[in-house]
Amino acid sequence: MKAAIVGATGYGGAELIRILQQHPNVILQSYHASNSHGESMVKRYPHFQAVSEMDLANIDPGQIAADADVVFMATPSGVSSELVPAFMSEGARVIDLSGDFRLKDPRQYEKWYKRKAPEKTVLDHAVYGLTEWLDTDVSETQLLSNPGCYPTAALLGLAPLVKNDLIDSNSIIIDAKTGVSGAGKNPTSITHFAEMNDNLKAYKVLEHQHTPEIEQILVGWNPDAGPVTFGTHLVPMTRGIMTTIYADASQDMTAAKLSDLYKETYENSYFVRIREQGTYPGTKEVYGSNFCDVSVAYDERTNRIMVVSVIDNLVKGASGQAVQNMNRMFGLDEKAGLAFAPVFP
Amino acid sequence: MKAAIVGATGYGGAELIRILQQHPNVILQSYHASNSHGESMVKRYPHFQAVSEMDLANIDPGQIAADADVVFMATPSGVSSELVPAFMSEGARVIDLSGDFRLKDPRQYEKWYKRKAPEKTVLDHAVYGLTEWLDTDVSETQLLSNPGCYPTAALLGLAPLVKNDLIDSNSIIIDAKTGVSGAGKNPTSITHFAEMNDNLKAYKVLEHQHTPEIEQILVGWNPDAGPVTFGTHLVPMTRGIMTTIYADASQDMTAAKLSDLYKETYENSYFVRIREQGTYPGTKEVYGSNFCDVSVAYDERTNRIMVVSVIDNLVKGASGQAVQNMNRMFGLDEKAGLAFAPVFP
Amino acid sequence: MKAAIVGATGYGGAELIRILQQHPNVILQSYHASNSHGESMVKRYPHFQAVSEMDLANIDPGQIAADADVVFMATPSGVSSELVPAFMSEGARVIDLSGDFRLKDPRQYEKWYKRKAPEKTVLDHAVYGLTEWLDTDVSETQLLSNPGCYPTAALLGLAPLVKNDLIDSNSIIIDAKTGVSGAGKNPTSITHFAEMNDNLKAYKVLEHQHTPEIEQILVGWNPDAGPVTFGTHLVPMTRGIMTTIYADASQDMTAAKLSDLYKETYENSYFVRIREQGTYPGTKEVYGSNFCDVSVAYDERTNRIMVVSVIDNLVKGASGQAVQNMNRMFGLDEKAGLAFAPVFP
Amino acid sequence: MKAAIVGATGYGGAELIRILQQHPNVILQSYHASNSHGESMVKRYPHFQAVSEMDLANIDPGQIAADADVVFMATPSGVSSELVPAFMSEGARVIDLSGDFRLKDPRQYEKWYKRKAPEKTVLDHAVYGLTEWLDTDVSETQLLSNPGCYPTAALLGLAPLVKNDLIDSNSIIIDAKTGVSGAGKNPTSITHFAEMNDNLKAYKVLEHQHTPEIEQILVGWNPDAGPVTFGTHLVPMTRGIMTTIYADASQDMTAAKLSDLYKETYENSYFVRIREQGTYPGTKEVYGSNFCDVSVAYDERTNRIMVVSVIDNLVKGASGQAVQNMNRMFGLDEKAGLAFAPVFP
Structure with a gap:
């Protein structure tokens, strides 16, 4: 084609x-x-x-x-x-x-x-294409809308909790961090190397346009889902997004139960890798690849669930997922052209 | 001396x-x-x-x-x-x-x-020396315990909220990010340049030893203060800590009210700089200096308060604050030897 | 296989x-x-x-x-x-x-x-396998010795000059710069992120073990080739080598003549890309790929030729070239498994 | 004042x-x-x-x-x-x-x-103010021209060789590397973080405007000094310049002799630190300070001298040296206001 x-x-x-x-x-x-x-x-x-x-x-x-x-x-x-x-x-x-x-x-x-x-x-x-959760038949879809980079990382991390109603609907906080390529190719003072290097910045605080995108999908998954607080930060690296997600557990919970749930949920999703319980990903471990790596933890002291998910913002957060969606739309193997390994180190 | x-x-x-x-x-x-x-x-x-x-x-x-x-x-x-x-x-x-x-x-x-x-x-x-909130007379103190780097950033950011009872006691989440010098001088695989460069890692998730230090001080300030969720991340930079703090407002709140409160609270604290409302600090803006820069925001949509505070982990987060405490213990001007500007860019 | x-x-x-x-x-x-x-x-x-x-x-x-x-x-x-x-x-x-x-x-x-x-x-x-200049039939070779990372970049840059006798035999200076992954996976104090970040270091000055490797090949190409001065530096990046090579022209020279020579020489070498005259490569432009990008310039003021060549030290400087050699040894297309693009940015 | x-x-x-x-x-x-x-x-x-x-x-x-x-x-x-x-x-x-x-x-x-x-x-x-070699009385000077960043590093490294006629007059090659702040505050595509991070670039090759500045001073020191070849590179760090200088020895030479000469030459120059023989500086060791650190080596195999000198381009390479010159012009202690230590790590 x-x-x-x-x-x-x-x-x-x-x-x-x-x-x-x-x-x-x-x-x-x-x-x-x-x-x-x-x-x-x-x-x-x-x-x-x-x-x-x-x-x-x-x-x-x-x-x-x-x-x-x-x-x-x-x-x-x-x-x-x-x-x-x-x-x-x-x-x-x-x-x-x-x-x-x-x-x-x-x-x-x-x-x-x-x-x-x-x-x-x-x-x-337009059909919204978070590929792993795309339940529409898109074989005839004419307009597929590819998800934002932050929403991809956040939603893949949140899906098992929200779909299974495991958290308080108003307790979701997403602390998101992105590499600088997310700001695009045009040079600006915020992306100027001399100032961004060795620096960590909060930006677009509470104003990021990906907020309603996340909320729209969550409500689609679970009508009880409330608004989220979404904090955004710029990290001195070229590629990579990490979302650290906090939410209050609404049911009896253990770390092992969470870990099992995540593994089962994504069992057949090649590009979502659930990390071994107790280990946490770095963004470099998905660098240049279409993977989303996810860890989940449970804080007994506060009854809070914490999810860490990482992607390469330009691949799974943009062009890689777009190709994954193309594969789906045209009946190809979902992995076609995307099964390359992360570049590490 | x-x-x-x-x-x-x-x-x-x-x-x-x-x-x-x-x-x-x-x-x-x-x-x-x-x-x-x-x-x-x-x-x-x-x-x-x-x-x-x-x-x-x-x-x-x-x-x-x-x-x-x-x-x-x-x-x-x-x-x-x-x-x-x-x-x-x-x-x-x-x-x-x-x-x-x-x-x-x-x-x-x-x-x-x-x-x-x-x-x-x-x-x-031992007297705990978060200098800005040190209300003991330390002119005769024999053992002063200098705060941890994360607690310094987190507590300076939280103090106005906790002391004035403005947040739900169990709602505090601290998403903390540190530069790699915080891990010390001994080379380890987690601090190996080839792997830490262009990388962002979650580490010691829910297990960081600074957690009880923060909680102990918060309870001292306000007996209602509950446990906090404390997420810790390693950022590819040498110096700098940012804590992004989220908490539910327990009273009617506005951004302006918060901003005024923070400015008044730290009016006489040279080393705590409250940033203009709507602007947020980068860690580089305190690089090499004893400043702690703090911004505060209010998310009307979720009724949540968000605080961003940054320090240089080796200065205000360690040796600078130690000298500030020495100045206090020996009756010197608190700024003596510490009034140097951040190195920017 | x-x-x-x-x-x-x-x-x-x-x-x-x-x-x-x-x-x-x-x-x-x-x-x-x-x-x-x-x-x-x-x-x-x-x-x-x-x-x-x-x-x-x-x-x-x-x-x-x-x-x-x-x-x-x-x-x-x-x-x-x-x-x-x-x-x-x-x-x-x-x-x-x-x-x-x-x-x-x-x-x-x-x-x-x-x-x-x-x-x-x-x-x-052992057959030395700088693939582009491998003139032995290796279809039966039992032991192929893969070149060092620095020698690969330096020799691909020097070959047209030395083979065509265009420079004074004792005038070669190679100022080499490497990313930190070249030092391997074991953490050491020189590769400690806190100290290597935002730093540029000279190391192993005049003692690098790749010096005789370069000289041996040069003499094989041209018996007049003398010893080289080889300066080595560690750059705060994960991958990438640049060698900047200086040598005195021994014949009438122009920039255009040099540019043409390099283009012709590597016309059939897919992995060596000669850059447009007057433009110079950055290491990121070969990141993660098997390419070696080369520019050549002529300094009329000093009658000196300057060559800049870049590779990814882990690919063309190590594992990529090893696979290229395997392809050659086993009669496969030299590009097989290696035709992936650099990861940029 | x-x-x-x-x-x-x-x-x-x-x-x-x-x-x-x-x-x-x-x-x-x-x-x-x-x-x-x-x-x-x-x-x-x-x-x-x-x-x-x-x-x-x-x-x-x-x-x-x-x-x-x-x-x-x-x-x-x-x-x-x-x-x-x-x-x-x-x-x-x-x-x-x-x-x-x-x-x-x-x-x-x-x-x-x-x-x-x-x-x-x-x-x-205009009086040119490379402070360590300023032999004019500037107590009445009305216009002092502060040296360029590259020339400062290169000339402090070359002075002992050129003034003492120890090298062939046409053999000087300066391979220079700078941090990105040297390109100024205006964002451009070459200084865009996403592309400059994890990258090393050759730029302004053979065209840098600091070339004639270096040559003018060298000829002032020694009328025999010929043109220099000057290679310039951009390194992914904020501050710092390193010049690696190569020149052919014109006399019998040893490393020890060179080391002694450099130490004697700069004995009374607080801001020029000659490193122990056999050790080489990193730019971070002068970060934020007015020091210029210099090492010198002798390559017996090629009879070439190699000098490595580092400065912080914004301090000794610009504003620090300007203040040092002010101190000299106004009869103050040359160290006044400049005796702060490098920020390391």
Whole structure:
């Protein structure tokens, strides 16, 4: 099958190229960015020399839809919502990596993204693709909305607790930490090496746009789920997200019971690895891979459950999961093109 | 006045040398480590060349007590408890940086440190020195126990809430992150550069020995204070601690009210800087300094208060606060020798 | 074909597992380390969970030789020379990643490695495998000696100059910089994160054991080649080597002429990428990949040629090149299992 | 005495504030930046809260000259040359940290800086202030030009060799490596954390504007000194410069002879520390301090001398040396305000 990437010059796009050029079932057909026709991808990303050397092309939805079986939109929030309708009407099947089609309630989108929501008619087509918990048949889905990086880590960690009603509905606190590539390719003062190196920063405190995304899914899983407190931090590393989740147990609990529950829940999910009880992951242990590693602990002293989950924000938190969703949509083995090991150390 | 440092070869000791060699009221008399007599400090720490070039000496409590007005014990937990009694009986005034004399209840010490507690008779002399909240007159104190690095950051952040009874007593969660120097000078696999670089790790989850220290002080401030959940993480940076604290508000609250409260509380505390409402600190902004920077936020959606506090673990979290306590014990200006700016960037 | 890894617990071994578990022509048969029988690899390297979960086995040369078509020795220098003879006499085909079989002159080995050289009879079998310049037919070779990390980067950069006699034979200076994983998995004070982070160190100055390896190959290429000055530095990053090479031009030279020469020389070498004239590589642009990126410049002011070459020390500088050599030895496509892109950013 | 800082919002300016606010003989009178009147310095640099809280002021040369005894120009190259004449004609004594007044030959300036050179009449007043080798009486100097960061490290390392005619005049190669703060406060793609972290880059190869500055001083020391080859690299750390210098010995040499020569040469220079023979510095050992640490080695095999020198680029490489020069100009102890220890680890 043939794939096109729109918004190929950001980190999400570049990571899609890295993954798709090795995918056994995919031909990487073309990559696109606004006003970039004929520009060399290798000039922007010299690491692609000899790996993937096509030139960039402009964004022509009709042409792209005609040439490709699947279109990845690696465009920023606000841009996807403008471009996707044209691709849809050309009949393309679209996997969108932005935040534009994740929130079902346009008022939530407008509150948190501070920007106009996408058309309701388009939005209604979008299927949210947290792959491990995707229970819709997506073999015909035209618009798949790929989850945010933080929500992926948080929701994979929370699912067993929320779905099984094991915690107080209003007690969820997510303390999230991300590597700096999560802030994208544009240099800013917060991502300036001289200041971010050897530094740990709290940012977007209580204002992160991934908050309602997490809450929407939790409520979908369990109508009792209340709002979450979501603390976000920038860590001096390139890749990686860790979410440390705290919630009050609502039932008699033990660490062993939790550990068993998590192992059973994800028994058939290749990309979710439950760590041995009493051990905890580092983000480097999933670096460059599509894995989400999860540990769970129980604090008897406070009757609180603590979950630690880690992902590579650019892989399972973005482009890797997008390919995993593509595999699902096109009836391929879910692991196809994604079974590479983490790069460690 | 004259100061001696016992356990000078660890990071706490080295940081004491850095601070004390510039202190206007102190002569750095000698530094000591077991079986080190005559060894060159500069060989171990070449950055001290031309700065402080004395040789190390063995630990002779009688001699040291005779020669110095104050003795800093920068020895590890377990070692301090063995050495301090001899110094006490020689009449020395001791500031201990280890965890040995912080917990008033020997059973707690033995549970969390997994080691025999110090003699009760010695322990009873120890005054816990979180300087900003030290209400004992320490002008005659013989044994001052310097707080742990995490407790310093957490307690300075929690004090206004707990002392003013503004939060539910059982709702405190402290998500703590530390730079790697907190693990000390001995190389281990967890602190190996190749694996810790570009990595973020959860460690000692729910087992950190600073937990009961925090709880003991909180209960001292407010008998209702319950146990805390304490999550600990290792961040790929050399210095710095951030504690992100979450607690449920027990009263009507607003962000502005909180901000005012924190500013008033620490109005006369030079080393605690309350950040402008809506801005949050990075650890680098206190790098190399004795400051603790604190921000406070209120999450209306969940009725939760969130506090972010940062320190340099080796300064305010160890040697800087030890000198601040020395200043207090000897009637000096609390800022003496400590008013240097953070090194930024 | 079936492969076994001896010395699997070091970084070279772990990187072999990462590469070989995805190699289309290889079954990873077993991994081995001394006195490790039955130990879990995943316990040592949790990132291998779900990827490669065999237990470690002891080192039984007869058994291993019987079960595997190729044996990778990822053992340290000094250990390989002890183990390899047994494997040879069992008829195994061996690729050795240590320094033991690289130097043809035992006196050089003993001088630089400060240890007894391997048996001359075994040494004489060893073929040095800088793959791009391997002109021996290795389809029957029993012992292939994989190059050192520094020599790989330096020699690929120097080859066009030395082979074409373009520089003064005594003018070569190699200023080399390595990431910390090059120092191996054992924690030491020089690789302690708290001290190596935000630090740049000169080490093993003029004493690095890769010096005679470089010189031996250069003389093989051009009998006039003189000794080189080799400066070595440790850079605060996990992976990556850069060698900056300086040499006096012995002929009329221009930057364009040099650029053309390098492009022609490596036209058919997939893993050597000559960068566009006037642009220079960063180590991150080869991170996790088997590429060696090379730039060349000419300083008219001083009539000096400057070459910059970068590799990932664990891939092209060790395990990747070892697999490339295996592909050559067994008649496979040289790119088989190695055509993955760098992980960037 | 009173000091003003013009261009206070860059890293050089911020570092001057850090140093001067602790200087025993200086009152920090005011800081200035274009169109910044009334802006809060603490907003830009929160780490200055409680340390130095004045607002920024516009640049009014008459007012500043009237109020301050010394004016530090921490403005970029190109800006200093525009501003300095006005300060001079108001009678101010100026220490300029930019590159504008370092090169005596305007053609060299225009070639390397690609910009119009400053007025010859002003340029002629400028005294180049590599403090350890400043043999002019500067007690009346009106315009002192502070050296570049690379030249400071390189020249302090080269001086004993060049002044004593110990090397071949055309053999000098300087392989220089800098931390990222050397690139200034403006975020760019080369200093973007996600790409610079875990990366080592060659940049401005053979084009760095510090090249003619080094050569000008060398020729001043020894008319035979030829051009140098100057390789420049960006290292993933915030502060620090290392220059590794290679040159051919022109006389019979031994390592011990070199070591003695360096120790004697810098015997009375507090800020230049010659390391014990056979040991080599890391940049972290001078972090945050005004020291320059130097090691020297002799490679018998190639008859080449190798010098390694390290500085903190923002202190000895910029603001620290500027204060050292101020001390000299105003008859203060050269160490005044600068005798603080490196921050290690």
